[in-house]
Amino acid sequence: MSQRTLFDKVWDLHTVRVLPSGQTQLFIGLHLIHEVTSPQAFAWVHERGLKVAFPDRNLATVDHIVPTEDQSRPYADTQAEEMLVAIDRNCREFGIRLYQPGSGKQGVVHIIAPEQGLTQPGMTVACGDSHTATHGAFGAIAFGIGTSQVRDVLASQTLAMSRLKVRRIEINGTLGRGVTAKDVILHVLRVLSAKGGVGFAYEFAGSTIDAMSMEERMTVCNMAIEGGARCGYINPDATTFAYLKGREHAPSGAAWAKAVAFWQSIASGSDAVFDDVKTFAAADIAPTVTWGISPDHAIAIDEQIPDVTAFPESERPNIAEAHQYMGLTPGQPIKGLKIDVAFIGSCTNGRISDLRAAADVIQAHGGQVAAHVKAFIVPGSEAVKAAAEAEGLDRIFTKHGFEWREAGCSMCLAMNPDKLKGRQISASSSNRNFKGRQGSPEGRTLLMSPAMVAVAALEGAVSDVRAVEAKVPAAKVTVTKALTAKAATARTMRAPAGKRPVRTVATKPVTRAKVVGRKAGKLVVKSAKPAKPAKAVKAVKASKAAKAKRQAKPAKAKPAKNQAKSKPTRKPAAKPVKPVRRALRRNGLK
Amino acid sequence: MSAIISRIAGRGIPLRGNDIDTDRIIPARFLRCVTFDGLGAHAFEDDRQQLARAGKQHPFDEPRFSDGIVLVVNGNFGCGSSREHAPQALAKWGKGIKAIVGVSFSEIFSGNCTAMGLPCLRISQADADAIQTAIEADPAVEVVVDLNDLSVAIGSQRWSAQLADAARKQFLTGQWDALGELVDGLPQVKATAARLPYLNAFAS
Numbered sequence: 001m002s003q004r005t006l007f008d009k010v011w012d013l014h015t016v017r018v019l020p021s022g023q024t025q026l027f028i029g030l031h032l033i034h035e036v037t038s039p040q041a042f043a044w045v046h047e048r049g050l051k052v053a054f055p056d057r058n059l060a061t062v063d064h065i066v067p068t069e070d071q072s073r074p075y076a077d078t079q080a081e082e083m084l085v086a087i088d089r090n091c092r093e094f095g096i097r098l099y100q101p102g103s104g105k106q107g108v109v110h111i112i113a114p115e116q117g118l119t120q121p122g123m124t125v126a127c128g129d130s131h132t133a134t135h136g137a138f139g140a141i142a143f144g145i146g147t148s149q150v151r152d153v154l155a156s157q158t159l160a161m162s163r164l165k166v167r168r169i170e171i172n173g174t175l176g177r178g179v180t181a182k183d184v185i186l187h188v189l190r191v192l193s194a195k196g197g198v199g200f201a202y203e204f205a206g207s208t209i210d211a212m213s214m215e216e217r218m219t220v221c222n223m224a225i226e227g228g229a230r231c232g233y234i235n236p237d238a239t240t241f242a243y244l245k246g247r248e249h250a251p252s253g254a255a256w257a258k259a260v261a262f263w264q265s266i267a268s269g270s271d272a273v274f275d276d277v278k279t280f281a282a283a284d285i286a287p288t289v290t291w292g293i294s295p296d297h298a299i300a301i302d303e304q305i306p307d308v309t310a311f312p313e314s315e316r317p318n319i320a321e322a323h324q325y326m327g328l329t330p331g332q333p334i335k336g337l338k339i340d341v342a343f344i345g346s347c348t349n350g351r352i353s354d355l356r357a358a359a360d361v362i363q364a365h366g367g368q369v370a371a372h373v374k375a376f377i378v379p380g381s382e383a384v385k386a387a388a389e390a391e392g393l394d395r396i397f398t399k400h401g402f403e404w405r406e407a408g409c410s411m412c413l414a415m416n417p418d419k420l421k422g423r424q425i426s427a428s429s430s431n432r433n434f435k436g437r438q439g440s441p442e443g444r445t446l447l448m449s450p451a452m453v454a455v456a457a458l459e460g461a462v463s464d465v466r467a468v469e470a471k472v473p474a475a476k477v478t479v480t481k482a483l484t485a486k487a488a489t490a491r492t493m494r495a496p497a498g499k500r501p502v503r504t505v506a507t508k509p510v511t512r513a514k515v516v517g518r519k520a521g522k523l524v525v526k527s528a529k530p531a532k533p534a535k536a537v538k539a540v541k542a543s544k545a546a547k548a549k550r551q552a553k554p555a556k557a558k559p560a561k562n563q564a565k566s567k568p569t570r571k572p573a574a575k576p577v578k579p580v581r582r583a584l585r586r587n588g589l590k
Numbered sequence: 591m592s593a594i595i596s597r598i599a600g601r602g603i604p605l606r607g608n609d610i611d612t613d614r615i616i617p618a619r620f621l622r623c624v625t626f627d628g629l630g631a632h633a634f635e636d637d638r639q640q641l642a643r644a645g646k647q648h649p650f651d652e653p654r655f656s657d658g659i660v661l662v663v664n665g666n667f668g669c670g671s672s673r674e675h676a677p678q679a680l681a682k683w684g685k686g687i688k689a690i691v692g693v694s695f696s697e698i699f700s701g702n703c704t705a706m707g708l709p710c711l712r713i714s715q716a717d718a719d720a721i722q723t724a725i726e727a728d729p730a731v732e733v734v735v736d737l738n739d740l741s742v743a744i745g746s747q748r749w750s751a752q753l754a755d756a757a758r759k760q761f762l763t764g765q766w767d768a769l770g771e772l773v774d775g776l777p778q779v780k781a782t783a784a785r786l787p788y789l790n791a792f793a794s
């Protein structure tokens with residue numbers, strides 16, 4: 001049995017008592033609620049004449065069923081409308097905060113709680129949604145529950161749970177160019193299988209994980225459930241604390257130091273004992289794509305569809321079924337497979353850094369969405385949408401032929417109008433490639449990173465993002481080198497040998513950009529054509545803290561409904577040029 | 591206290607295949623509802639239709655299995671989405687699935703089943719195969735699932751099964767619906783809340 005791991009410490013701290021069955025009655029520090037798995041639970045609480053025990057420790061939003069195009073109420077879909085009415089009524093009856101569309105705080109439940117600083121290290125988090133594992137990125141123990149358990153948490157703020165075993169998954173080294181957190185987790189799933197984690201909590205660790213931003217860590221933990229692990233977590237560190245600082249619900253003032261001390265104390269100790277340890281090398285991970293009907297049916301972009309003989313006997317019927325459903329032949333390369341739809345979004349990859357990554361690739365590529373492809377980008381929350389629009393990402397997307405939508409789960413699952421048709425193949429940044437998952441009973445899903453989806457949309461077929469990254473004009477590298485020289489003392493620029501090459505995010509030819517000076521420790525680069533500076537301006541922040549701060553600080557969210565109107569008012573930045581906050585977030589530039 | 595569940599006996603439904611996820615058990619479009627009523631009719635809807643189009647039949651559509659109450663599956667059954675709609679759909683299908691026997695189950699799925707009073711027993715791959723074959727050979731056989739001695743039996747054949755101690759106790763003592771017990775513990779719950787640093791020392 002594991003000892004002194006974060007899991008053990010958090011579990012013990014939240015243990016109310018041992019139940020006669022031998023299960024633990026576990027206190028839930030944060031209960032997140034959405035419209036799909038809660039109405040029956042509220043009805044049961046109501047029927048039994050019970051109350052919600054700790055309304056303040058509950059937060060509700062709507063995400064699964066909300067349309068991402070026309071959000072005017074009542075919704076065209078009467079069932080969806082009924083669900084919205086139900087959650088509104090239930091939250092009022094029981095005194096629970098509800099973030100509705102238009103509040104500026106609505107979004108996919110697993111995106112908004114971290115964004116607002118609600119998810120914190122050392123907490124237990126539960127939600128009627130399997131991807132609750134996402135919150136483990138903060139060093140919380142977070143798991144998905146069913147509706148009966150949603151009822152239990154509402155009425156008692158506790159769950160009857162059996163302790164899990166703890167497996168440490170250690171990933172070390174520097175990720176190659178074009179390799180993202182999504183590729184890391186798809187690779188881990190491929191190796192450990194979709195059921196390898198049943199009975200376990202996954203602790204992700206190692207230098208690769210340490211170097212990741214909070215958003216990248218969320219992507220990794222999000223998909224722990226696809227490996228069968230009920231929860232995944234990462235020990236909190238300076239990156240975690242920097243992300244939390246200043247967020248709406250994070251501790252502040254004198255409480256901050258106390259919080260950090262507690263957060264540090266709950267990390268797995270150097271003397272922690274694990275039930276199992278698996279190690280991976282970052283160097284072995286390539287951009288990864290799924291080809292089948294389970295998230296562990298994953299291969300590197302330059303591999304071929306595997307034959308049944310590559311799998312153990314018991315798996316072969318499934319593999320054959322996957323070949324048949326997907327219409328793919330063993331030996332066929334995945335690269336070059338034509339796609340019909342491209343979707344960027346979801347709780348796995350619908351955060352601001354994901355949208356930035358997509359925008360970078362789109363600009364490096366420079367082309368338009370292929371004529372036969374429908375491509376759309378759905379921000380994970382209203383705050384992400386506002387941040388993306390403030391940076392001009394929406395205009396990059398629409399200019400290159402992508403649709404830009406309102407926040408929601410969208411085509412991650414088929415509960416809203418965004419759906420595949422017939423046997424369409426979608427390149428998707430979501431988390432599940434199950435049969436029928438994206439809305440058509442015969443629809444086919446290829447999971448990949450947002451950058452890979454973007455390039456697939458532009459090429460019209462599954463492609464290697466590294467080929468596009470290689471196309472980044474040499475001029476950009478030159479400019480960056482110039483920056484490096486000027487910033488010889490700046491810690492950000494001391495990328496050790498072997499780290500990923502520096503890549504700028506300039507959208508205009510970088511020959512226009514030049515370093516204009518240094519402001520408050522920041523290098524400021526200015527476009528030679530100030531008429532269009534908003535996109536051409538680049539800045540490099542020097543300190544690690546600054547880097548952490550850049551991780552998707554909640555933008556001042558405007559109500560979604562006003563956003564369309566507010567678009568034309570975004571103006572190019574006036575002089576003096578303000579540093580653009582999207583920039584060097586690659587691990588190599590930390 | 592809920593009903594004591596110790597023995598389930600009735601016809602079986604064999605459903606072969608690993609990694610059958612909850613999106614397949616109940617496709618997401620049927621989750622647009624505020625009650626679980628009526629879900630039964632849509633269990634495996636897409637899988638059933640797809641097989642029908644290919645001129646085949648899903649076990650849930652085969653008349654010979656239509657009285658089945660014991661579902662016999664393979665590995666990682668119920669993986670994916672946490673939707674309780676999945677076991678609810680199974681419990682409301684036909685005569686209602688009353689027990690599931692399989693090689694392994696996703697944690698959330700089996701937890702949901704336990705909370706509904708639907709035991710999920712684990713058996714070996716070879717035994718799952720043997721039971722599925724026996725039911726296919728004679729769908730009228732009675733499959734007996736016994737939680738007292740943790741076994742599955744058909745006639746004189748008997749296979750040993752596993753069920754977590756906690757879940758077994760919950761079924762045998764009629765405590766599978768945990769709510770009453772959890773609510774009884776509220777005074778201790780409050781005491782626990784009072785010592786959590788994030789609700790006290792640095793509450794925000």
Ligand code: SF4
Binds near residue numbers: 064131346348413430
């Ligand atoms: S984005 Fe997808 S996986 Fe995440 S909560 Fe929504 S439907 Fe579930």
